[in-house]
Amino acid sequence: MNNIICAESESEISISAKNKRMIMKELVKGQESATQLKVLLEKPFGSEGSLSCQELTANVLRSFTQAISIINSSSADEVAHRSLLNSGQNGSPVAVSGENRSQKGRRGRYNRRKNALTWTILSCTTDDNHAWRKYGQKRILNSEFPRSYFRCSHKYDQGCRAIKQVQVDQENPNMLQTTYIGIHTCNGTPMATHSAIGSSSTEWESSYLLNFDHHDSKVPNVQDHHISSPNLTIKQEFPKEDTHSDVADHKYSDPNLWSDLKDFQPFKPTIMPFRMESDNNNNNNTNADNVYSSCTDYQRLNMNFEMASVHFDTDFHFDESHFDESPLL
DNA sequence: ACCATTTGACCTTT
DNA sequence: AAAGGTCAAATGGT
Numbered sequence: 001m002n003n004i005i006c007a008e009s010e011s012e013i014s015i016s017a018k019n020k021r022m023i024m025k026e027l028v029k030g031q032e033s034a035t036q037l038k039v040l041l042e043k044p045f046g047s048e049g050s051l052s053c054q055e056l057t058a059n060v061l062r063s064f065t066q067a068i069s070i071i072n073s074s075s076a077d078e079v080a081h082r083s084l085l086n087s088g089q090n091g092s093p094v095a096v097s098g099e100n101r102s103q104k105g106r107r108g109r110y111n112r113r114k115n116a117l118t119w120t121i122l123s124c125t126t127d128d129n130h131a132w133r134k135y136g137q138k139r140i141l142n143s144e145f146p147r148s149y150f151r152c153s154h155k156y157d158q159g160c161r162a163i164k165q166v167q168v169d170q171e172n173p174n175m176l177q178t179t180y181i182g183i184h185t186c187n188g189t190p191m192a193t194h195s196a197i198g199s200s201s202t203e204w205e206s207s208y209l210l211n212f213d214h215h216d217s218k219v220p221n222v223q224d225h226h227i228s229s230p231n232l233t234i235k236q237e238f239p240k241e242d243t244h245s246d247v248a249d250h251k252y253s254d255p256n257l258w259s260d261l262k263d264f265q266p267f268k269p270t271i272m273p274f275r276m277e278s279d280n281n282n283n284n285n286t287n288a289d290n291v292y293s294s295c296t297d298y299q300r301l302n303m304n305f306e307m308a309s310v311h312f313d314t315d316f317h318f319d320e321s322h323f324d325e326s327p328l329l
Numbered sequence: 330a331c332c333a334t335t336t337g338a339c340c341t342t343t
Numbered sequence: 344a345a346a347g348g349t350c351a352a353a354t355g356g357t
Contacts, residue, residue, distance in 0.1 A: 134334060136349060149348070165348090 023067045030063025116161075116182040122175050126166060130184060144170060152186055160186030 037056040051059070126132075131153035139146050145168035152160040162184045169175040 135351095137335075138347065138349095141346060147347085151349095163348095 026063045026067040030060050030067075033057075033059035033063065118179060118181050120177060120179045122169060122172075122177055124175055126176060126178070128164075128178070130162070132164065140167070143167070145173070152184060154184075154186035158186040160184055162186075 033051075033056045036051065037053060037060065040051075040053055040056065132150035133153045133155075134148060134150050136149035137146050138149070147165050147167040150164045150166065152162040154160040162180070162182045164181065165179045167177050169177045
């Protein structure tokens, strides 16, 4: 008997109207900050009195983080709710992925999440304030670089099913394309692994963005995971050559590939379209991608906010009067 | 000894 | 059948 559970589609997770309002509020705030940032960059002089680029960037990041956090809490509630319903219906506890592995030599069936929330970003770093564990790497057809597979470190202790795939960008090998699949339902907030710093996750994120010191900061490991190919390894955003490459057939390996990465800022705001592929994945993104690639980073940022806003605004009307309560920070 | 990564085998999807 | 995604034993680092 196979006891591997059949995961339910994450796209069915419902977000309450109140949470949608909060998400919208955050997205609007972020969009406003991005717009101010754009103005500031176009007219660097004569913007006295406004926030600095760094402050605005931090605001943008905070808005995204807050919105994601609300989604996470919604899905966590949903998962808990479903667990209760399931155990009530059949009287048996809900199996957790990873338990009840079939006997040695045989694997249980595993279920791929076709409808999980998915989005892709382009970044020069793997850091994203979550703890990940690498579980695989594959060479991909017609792709020079391998794809690495990561799962949330809290998969087994908290049942978090978020995963991500990381691959060097074909068009710009200095950048990493990261696809996030599923959202975190764990409490593994950044501070869970960064307690030594002793601030909230949002504060940590901002300070990391603004004050990150490449050489001195021994940031407690969020992302001490590697993206590796046989003769080069990346730890955080730093290139590091592997000294013992005795694997022969990996022509994609290039020891110089990461030589400039240390000059990049972490969290460079280059973000690909915020793809909410919750249902039909057959949408053709080619035109959108072409348009997108010709935009500036700040136009992209705004596009992402707008796309995210549209997504969350589909079944309720945006109204500022909804925002008079429930402070977020 | 413990834990994270590597890597070939196994499984699912197209 | 082929390609992509996941598992888990082996390996390596601390």
